[in-house]
Amino acid sequence: MTVDSSRTRAAVAGPPRPPGRVPTRPGPRGLTIAGVAYRTPYWVFTGAVAVVFLFPLVWTAVASVSPQAGTNQASGWGFGNYTTLADYQAGVWRYLANSAFVSLLTVALTLLISLLGGYAFARFRFPGRNILFLLTLAILMVPYATLLIPLYVLLNQVGLQNSLVGVALVLTMFQLPFSTFLMRISFEAVPRELDEAAKVDGCSSLSALCRVLVPAVKPGLITVGLFAFLAAWNDFMAPLILINDSERMTLPLAVANLRGQVQGVVDYGATEAGVVVLALPCVVLFLLLQRHYVRGFMSGALKG
Amino acid sequence: MNVSAPAGPPSAAIRGRLRPGRLRSGRRQALLGWIYATPTAAFVVALFVVPLLLVVRMSLSRWPLLGGDQGLNAPENFSKAVEHRFFTDSVVFTLKYTVITTVLLLLLGLGMALLVQESSRWNNLLRASFLVPSALGLASASLLFYVLYSPYASPLAPVVERLGITFLGSPNAALFSTVFLIVWRYAGFYMVLMLVGLQSIPADVFEAARSDGATRWQTFRSVTLPLLRPTLALTTVLCVTGSLLAFEQFYILTKGGPDNSTITVVQLIYMIAFQGQNDLGVAAALSVIVLAALVLINALQLRAFRSEEN
Numbered sequence A: 001m002t003v004d005s006s007r008t009r010a011a012v013a014g015p016p017r018p019p020g021r022v023p024t025r026p027g028p029r030g031l032t033i034a035g036v037a038y039r040t041p042y043w044v045f046t047g048a049v050a051v052v053f054l055f056p057l058v059w060t061a062v063a064s065v066s067p068q069a070g071t072n073q074a075s076g077w078g079f080g081n082y083t084t085l086a087d088y089q090a091g092v093w094r095y096l097a098n099s100a101f102v103s104l105l106t107v108a109l110t111l112l113i114s115l116l117g118g119y120a121f122a123r124f125r126f127p128g129r130n131i132l133f134l135l136t137l138a139i140l141m142v143p144y145a146t147l148l149i150p151l152y153v154l155l156n157q158v159g160l161q162n163s164l165v166g167v168a169l170v171l172t173m174f175q176l177p178f179s180t181f182l183m184r185i186s187f188e189a190v191p192r193e194l195d196e197a198a199k200v201d202g203c204s205s206l207s208a209l210c211r212v213l214v215p216a217v218k219p220g221l222i223t224v225g226l227f228a229f230l231a232a233w234n235d236f237m238a239p240l241i242l243i244n245d246s247e248r249m250t251l252p253l254a255v256a257n258l259r260g261q262v263q264g265v266v267d268y269g270a271t272e273a274g275v276v277v278l279a280l281p282c283v284v285l286f287l288l289l290q291r292h293y294v295r296g297f298m299s300g301a302l303k304g
Numbered sequence B: 001m002n003v004s005a006p007a008g009p010p011s012a013a014i015r016g017r018l019r020p021g022r023l024r025s026g027r028r029q030a031l032l033g034w035i036y037a038t039p040t041a042a043f044v045v046a047l048f049v050v051p052l053l054l055v056v057r058m059s060l061s062r063w064p065l066l067g068g069d070q071g072l073n074a075p076e077n078f079s080k081a082v083e084h085r086f087f088t089d090s091v092v093f094t095l096k097y098t099v100i101t102t103v104l105l106l107l108l109g110l111g112m113a114l115l116v117q118e119s120s121r122w123n124n125l126l127r128a129s130f131l132v133p134s135a136l137g138l139a140s141a142s143l144l145f146y147v148l149y150s151p152y153a154s155p156l157a158p159v160v161e162r163l164g165i166t167f168l169g170s171p172n173a174a175l176f177s178t179v180f181l182i183v184w185r186y187a188g189f190y191m192v193l194m195l196v197g198l199q200s201i202p203a204d205v206f207e208a209a210r211s212d213g214a215t216r217w218q219t220f221r222s223v224t225l226p227l228l229r230p231t232l233a234l235t236t237v238l239c240v241t242g243s244l245l246a247f248e249q250f251y252i253l254t255k256g257g258p259d260n261s262t263i264t265v266v267q268l269i270y271m272i273a274f275q276g277q278n279d280l281g282v283a284a285a286l287s288v289i290v291l292a293a294l295v296l297i298n299a300l301q302l303r304a305f306r307s308e309e310n
Helices: A002-013 A031-064 A079-086 A091-124 A129-141 A145-157 A164-189 A193-198 A204-217 A218-234 A236-243 A251-258 A270-289 A291-301 B009-059 B076-082 B085-118 B121-135 B138-148 B157-163 B171-199 B203-212 B216-227 B228-243 B246-255 B266-276 B280-309
Strands: none
Touching: A002 B121, A031 A091, A031 A129, A031 A204, A031 A270, A031 B121, A031 B216, A079 B228, A079 B246, A091 A129, A091 A164, A091 A204, A091 A218, A091 A251, A091 A270, A091 B009, A091 B157, A091 B171, A129 A164, A129 B280, A145 B138, A145 B266, A145 B280, A164 A251, A164 B009, A193 B121, A193 B216, A193 B280, A204 B121, A218 A270, A218 A291, A218 B138, A236 A251, A236 B266, A251 B138, A251 B157, A251 B228, A270 A291, A270 B121, A291 B121, B009 B280, B076 B280, B085 B121, B085 B138, B085 B171, B085 B228, B121 B171, B138 B171, B171 B228, B171 B246, B203 B216, B216 B246, B228 B280, B266 B280
């Protein structure tokens, strides 16, 4: 969407507007010598900025397999740091499994709840509808720490202390404002005729939802699922407070704890390897689903 | 959501057929709505409303980490929280950090948005590379920079050593190193929000300014900026809220040091609750103070942006 509207505007408005760093003169850019000369500083500058953003990521990936004194990969290139990571306490597989469990449960719960909730808010009138919606959005206003302290006590009382299910429930709640809002506007963008036609054909509201509406709001669901996954996979504070058993730590917590382990000497190589393992799924998902990712931000911006 | 008359004969037919049982269908609608909204309501009540009430009760009770509720001790938690030896320092530091981060992120976000707002293959590439860091978690990013800033493993170590500075050694260095991490992680995010705002400005406004002979700077100052106000309001509120609640970056990167100079308010809550003092009552009191301050600050900001409009 971003791309489309700017392209049409550029076509209409011709030369760019505000403080442009782009040539005012339209024409076959880059083809003439003057055009190239004019644009080169722009390319160099923007390219340098892009390198600043990419360098830390690339460097970490390279450094994690390069030789470094004081790590498990003291000489030559290889995966020694990953071996350290794999053998740390309960083992990286354990923490990966914990993180995957929390993330997938959060994604599943968020999708289910926001699908049903968005449907209810967009298509039905019921008493308390506006209050419930505002209450859901109000979650955004309350600091993380303010909720995590009482949640720690509450989860203890219902036997979910130190439990990954508890963490997933809490993370789902923190996802609800964004996902409910996004699903509501996704449903509202679907013409009502669609589900009314389905109901004429004898569908109940539930089967109209499953057969007709779910395909129509699929982009919204992808965005919601992507954001829920990224939030849950990366979350640090909820497991930090709610989990205190090293067997049940999630990966970010395990990698953060890994640093201070060996008699106060930090194993930077293993930390780099941990960052790579943490970042890889996020970067891959981002590259695959970039359009959905940007769309999520856009709907967030429209809200304001 | 608004039942704006759907045109066309089929829906008219439905409405005709349903008219006799309209009241019943309204009640049915409400019932169905509630059924679909029940999971949302259950989560919001059990994991948001109840904890919010509980934190208020905790803030008014003596509540050690392991002992649970030990009865009422009304304003004592609050006075203990305010008199904590790090309270003033952490508030001042959090505010300072918030101002620096907000100014930098908004300026850079807007600058980068202007830089890449034209759609071309190169600019799409730039946007993607600015945005990649925002896919990382804040904890992962902090760990990454923890290594990048270390005197041993960093590729910048030789340069830094020659210049005789450290990234995390002095209070100011630690603050600005963390700010750089945050800018790296979030600038792309604010760029996208600014891009959305820029694209919602109609093109003919710029055309008009240009045909009136406005320079680029004049156009930017008196056309772009005023029309961007809703976006600026949103980004400011987001950025201020996020920075006031900073935790991970300092917990992982600086651990509050050097000399406890980089302790934020949320970090103080965590320390009081789980590190050493283990007093959930005082931590809850501090959380309530933070919540109230946040609501107040956001209300003031929205009001400022709204009154500017008039």
